[in-house]
Amino acid sequence: MNRSQHVLTALLLASSSIAFAEPEPLTLDLGHAYFGWEIDHFEYSNTVGQFREFDGSFVVDTDDLENSEISFVVQTASIASNHSGRDNHLRAADLLNANEFPTIEFISTDIEMSDDAHGVISGDLTFMGTTMPFSMAFQVTGDAKFAAFLPRYGELRAIGIEAEGRLDRLAHGFDALNFPGSPLGQYIDLDVHFDLVDCESAKEDNIPCQYGRNETLEFPHE
Numbered sequence: 001m002n003r004s005q006h007v008l009t010a011l012l013l014a015s016s017s018i019a020f021a022e023p024e025p026l027t028l029d030l031g032h033a034y035f036g037w038e039i040d041h042f043e044y045s046n047t048v049g050q051f052r053e054f055d056g057s058f059v060v061d062t063d064d065l066e067n068s069e070i071s072f073v074v075q076t077a078s079i080a081s082n083h084s085g086r087d088n089h090l091r092a093a094d095l096l097n098a099n100e101f102p103t104i105e106f107i108s109t110d111i112e113m114s115d116d117a118h119g120v121i122s123g124d125l126t127f128m129g130t131t132m133p134f135s136m137a138f139q140v141t142g143d144a145k146f147a148a149f150l151p152r153y154g155e156l157r158a159i160g161i162e163a164e165g166r167l168d169r170l171a172h173g174f175d176a177l178n179f180p181g182s183p184l185g186q187y188i189d190l191d192v193h194f195d196l197v198d199c200e201s202a203k204e205d206n207i208p209c210q211y212g213r214n215e216t217l218e219f220p221h222e
Helices: 003-016 084-091
Strands: 024-039 047-051 054-060 069-075 103-113 118-127 130-145 157-168 187-197
Touching (some): 118 157
Antiparallel strands (some): 024 047, 024 054, 024 187, 054 069, 069 103, 103 118, 130 157, 157 187
């Protein structure tokens, strides 16, 4: 074997020993998650609210976030704006029609990072039965293990993410109250904050992995 063949063999052996991280499933910590919205009200201050029930699937490549896949499912009827009468109307057939369209769904198709912590996630958003492309700018706000002093957190790894985007309601057929001087603006701004936790090795009473999922457990205030 000549010298060049020795070098090639060495390179092949070295490359075969490199361990490449693969995307792994992470769990949405429902105790530290927020799915907010706001919309113009008569061009005064915006009406602000949130959806209280949502979940998703998160397969994340922590070494290369662009190789990740994320989806959300939001329960339409969980809308809340600190006004029960308005919330009931928002759920009604002439507005969000929560009976016919019980969920709002987003499935990612592409993630593009501008640096290690900032990027844009694009995908298909199904809102009121209409599916269209949708993008959100996002930031990774933290990536570390929980502190050892936290009871029932297990020092698990957690990743914090914040994202925001603008939805054209008319493009999805949400055309109620669409006239000059309408109390509803055309655009809905979305504001999402959430933690993703590596729950693969978590104990059954772990708080961020079980909160909102296991009704038999009691949870401390944090």
